[in-house]
Amino acid sequence: MDPCVIGRERGNADSVANGTSLTGAHKSQEGRHEHNKQITHSMPPEKVEMFESLQGWAEAHVLPFLKPVEKCWQPQDFLPEPSSADFLDEVRELRARTADIPDDYLMCVIGDMITEEALPTYQTMINTLDGVRDESGASPSPWARWTRAWTAEENRHGDLLNKYLYLTGRVDMRAVEKTIQYLIGAGMVSFVFS
Numbered sequence: 296m297d298p299c300v301i302g303r304e305r306g307n308a309d310s311v312a313n314g315t316s317l318t319g320a321h322k323s324q325e326g327r328h329e330h331n332k333q334i335t336h337s338m339p340p341e342k343v344e345m346f347e348s349l350q351g352w353a354e355a356h357v358l359p360f361l362k363p364v365e366k367c368w369q370p371q372d373f374l375p376e377p378s379s380a381d382f383l384d385e386v387r388e389l390r391a392r393t394a395d396i397p398d399d400y401l402m403c404v405i406g407d408m409i410t411e412e413a414l415p416t417y418q419t420m421i422n423t424l425d426g427v428r429d430e431s432g433a434s435p436s437p438w439a440r441w442t443r444a445w446t447a448e449e450n451r452h453g454d455l456l457n458k459y460l461y462l463t464g465r466v467d468m469r470a471v472e473k474t475i476q477y478l479i480g481a482g483m484v485s486f487v488f489s
């Protein structure tokens with residue numbers, strides 16, 4: 296799943312506090328328990344119980360979709376090899392190939408890359424969710440293993456796009472890097488599973 300498909304509203308805690316008191320605990324219409332505009336439970340107990348009861352199903356039917364690392368492509372498969380004597384020539388070829396790419400296209404790739412690079416935010420968001428969160432950071436539960444493996448798989452995407460754009464010489468990388476830092480620092484509020 297691409298991070299782009301996760302519904303979100305970044306950095307706006309007010310948006311999840313419909314009807315909440317500023318000072319007291321509150322149970323929203325969707326069943327989320329909120330306190331001082333902070334969500335303390337992402338879903339009602341019956342939904343938590345449902346996700347916990349599905350652990351066996353997730354083990355048998357979800358985890359098998361994870362591709363072994365050794366069979367996955369890696370960013371380096373698509374980039375000039377820095378240990379090669381031909382590295383600089385390969386970079387020059389890459390820059391020649393990308394010199395005439397319209398700015399509009401590059402903007403799309405930059406937007407994709409920034410979204411991918413905010414991956415820590417998505418993992419954090421997933422781990423706010425009752426019933427599926429990674430309780431220890433290395434939980435053996437199938438939901439937690441899926442989240443970690445999905446994050447690890449996704450991590451390649453930003454790496455590749457970042458390095459590729461860097462090598463083109465067409466992008467103000469410092470501006471992009473600042474945007475990524477702002478984005479991750481802002482966090483996001485999710486409505487997933489509400």
Ligand SMILES: [Fe+2]
Nearest residue numbers: 297298449452
């Ligand atoms: Fe991705």
